Amino acid sequence: MTSPTPKANHKIQSAALQPHEGRTLKANEVVVDTQGHLLLNASKCKDCDLSVFPPSAVCPNCLSENQQALRLSSSGKLYSYTQIHIAPPTWVVPYIIGYVDLPEGVRLFGKVDAKSTEVLKVDMPVKVVVTESEGQYRYSFAPQG
Amino acid sequence: MNNNFRSVSVVGTGIVKFGKHRDLTVPELARPAVMNALREAQVSQKDIQAIYSGAAISGWMAGQRVARETGMSGVPIINCENACSSSATAFREAWIAVACGMIDYALVLGVEQLTRLGGGTLPLDQEDIEVSNGMVMPGLYAMRAQRYMNDFGATSEDLASVAVKARRHGSLNPDAQICTETTVEEVLGSRRIADPLTLLQCCPTGDGAAALVLCPTDRAPKHNPKPIKVLGSHLASGKYIPGFRDMTIPEITVRCSRELYEEAGVGPEDLDVVECHDAFTIAELLYYEALGLCERGDAPKLLHDGTTSLGGRVPVNPSGGLLSKGHPVGASGAAQMVEIVRQLQGRCGHRQVADAKIGLTHVTGGGTYGFDHGACAIHLFGR
Numbered sequence: 001m002t003s004p005t006p007k008a009n010h011k012i013q014s015a016a017l018q019p020h021e022g023r024t025l026k027a028n029e030v031v032v033d034t035q036g037h038l039l040l041n042a043s044k045c046k047d048c049d050l051s052v053f054p055p056s057a058v059c060p061n062c063l064s065e066n067q068q069a070l071r072l073s074s075s076g077k078l079y080s081y082t083q084i085h086i087a088p089p090t091w092v093v094p095y096i097i098g099y100v101d102l103p104e105g106v107r108l109f110g111k112v113d114a115k116s117t118e119v120l121k122v123d124m125p126v127k128v129v130v131t132e133s134e135g136q137y138r139y140s141f142a143p144q145g
Numbered sequence: 146m147n148n149n150f151r152s153v154s155v156v157g158t159g160i161v162k163f164g165k166h167r168d169l170t171v172p173e174l175a176r177p178a179v180m181n182a183l184r185e186a187q188v189s190q191k192d193i194q195a196i197y198s199g200a201a202i203s204g205w206m207a208g209q210r211v212a213r214e215t216g217m218s219g220v221p222i223i224n225c226e227n228a229c230s231s232s233a234t235a236f237r238e239a240w241i242a243v244a245c246g247m248i249d250y251a252l253v254l255g256v257e258q259l260t261r262l263g264g265g266t267l268p269l270d271q272e273d274i275e276v277s278n279g280m281v282m283p284g285l286y287a288m289r290a291q292r293y294m295n296d297f298g299a300t301s302e303d304l305a306s307v308a309v310k311a312r313r314h315g316s317l318n319p320d321a322q323i324c325t326e327t328t329v330e331e332v333l334g335s336r337r338i339a340d341p342l343t344l345l346q347c348c349p350t351g352d353g354a355a356a357l358v359l360c361p362t363d364r365a366p367k368h369n370p371k372p373i374k375v376l377g378s379h380l381a382s383g384k385y386i387p388g389f390r391d392m393t394i395p396e397i398t399v400r401c402s403r404e405l406y407e408e409a410g411v412g413p414e415d416l417d418v419v420e421c422h423d424a425f426t427i428a429e430l431l432y433y434e435a436l437g438l439c440e441r442g443d444a445p446k447l448l449h450d451g452t453t454s455l456g457g458r459v460p461v462n463p464s465g466g467l468l469s470k471g472h473p474v475g476a477s478g479a480a481q482m483v484e485i486v487r488q489l490q491g492r493c494g495h496r497q498v499a500d501a502k503i504g505l506t507h508v509t510g511g512g513t514y515g516f517d518h519g520a521c522a523i524h525l526f527g528r
Binding site for chain 1: 265266268274275277278279280281283284287288289290291292295336337338339340341342385387388389390392514
């Protein structure tokens with residue numbers, strides 16, 4: 001694996017020397033559909049209809065424990081984005097982050113897979129891509145068109 | 146507001162010049178501000194009945210550590226952590242204690258030593274699902290800027306002009322961390338931080354402290370020839386909205402200011418001077434609108450026509466604001482209050498707002514997912 005060396009890595013303890021790749025998904029946050037595609041799993045409250053990601057056993061609004069799994073669409077709209085040039089030492093800069101709105105009423109935050117913001121526009125369509133690497137699952141956003 | 150509350154006034158203020166004070170301890174940093182506030186109020190440290198201290202990252206018990214070295218140890222001390230609203234939250238607690246009659250003399254302290262972090266972005270909690278995916282505070286504000294520019298046609302030059310105004314005001318404030326003017330070209334040409342925000346559109350890393358003494362208004366003339374009344378105090382917390390949210394509307398500031406205006410019977414049209422939370426250039430534009438100084442989308446116009454500059458109808462951040470005066474997180478709320486009190490007392494020299502009668506302070510912040518911000522504290526002062 002060829003990873004860029006993070007700046008100022010002399011400050012980092014050996015356990016954290018790997019560049020930060022982003023949050024790893026928990027087992028209950030990923031589902032596989034019938035075609036074998038990886039999708040994100042949220043939860044929806046059967047009592048007050050609130051949908052949340054990551055899924056919660058208890059509704060953060062009405063405290064109901066009556067929750068159902070909600071499979072999130074892999075297509076959404078890019079609400080906003082920015083390219084980050086300064087970040088804590090384990091992050092390799094620059095990188096692009098954004099918010100993506102899904103038809104289920106859930107807004108996701110994550111990295112955008114783009115070399116530059118020049119190809120990005122507010123409200124453009126993006127795909128939510130869930131990937132697996134060495135048993136760890138993560139998601140990011142791929143701009144469409 | 147409780148109708149049985151007594152009127153409360155500020156009778157003493159103190160502040161130290163913001164900057165990089167790595168060689169000082171937190172108590173050493175705070176002591177000059179505390180001593181000045183006590184001196185102005187003509188009260189002994191032994192008269193202070195409780196200390197309300199705001200600090201976010203400067204270690205446990207900042208209030209006790211400062212009290213140890215300013216002759217006030219032993220009194221009840223309340224340490225408040227509410228991110229950027231820490232010392233404004235502390236002030237509110239002090240105000241309540243004096244207003245309800247529990248005590249007569251309170252000291253409010255805001256202190257922070259950001260240089261102990263070594264610089265860069267503020268360390269946010271890694272448990273947070275956005276932070277662990279690469280969120281940093283400038284990134285959050287940058288996405289607000291990106292959306293605001295898209296929705297209302299604002300430009301990079303509009304954003305940069307906020308920093309130019311802040312630095313113009315800050316150049317008149319000897320306590321500001323950055324005391325030099327700048328230009329739109331220099332702001333836009335500075336290092337990229339989180340597009341479209343450049344370095345000079347972000348508040349600097351620095352250390353600072355500010356302090357105020359409060360007492361009942363009926364006792365205030367004994368302590369200060371120009372006491373300043375607290376006309377209103379409000380604290381709001383972020384509402385958890387897991388779904389869609391308009392990032393160009395700082396919901397927590399809108400709600401907090403509306404509730405305060407209603408309680409105090411004061412409206413945005415009554416304000417003569419404002420200190421608002423301009424941690425990044427885009428923030429000041431959004432807060433013009435959220436505080437009701439102008440309609441949605443009109444913030445750049447309000448900035449460019451001079452309304453919010455010194456000499457305008459309602460100068461915003463005459464101190465230089467967070468962008469120029471600096472933003473030692475936990476100290477900022479108290480520092481804003483020191484500026485507004487001194488403006489209303491007519492003590493601000495070249496940056497004095499002529500005949501200012503009513504002033505407002507506004508701090509908000511805290512990066513945690515699902516919220517616009519974690520906390521927002523707004524206060525109104527009048528002479």
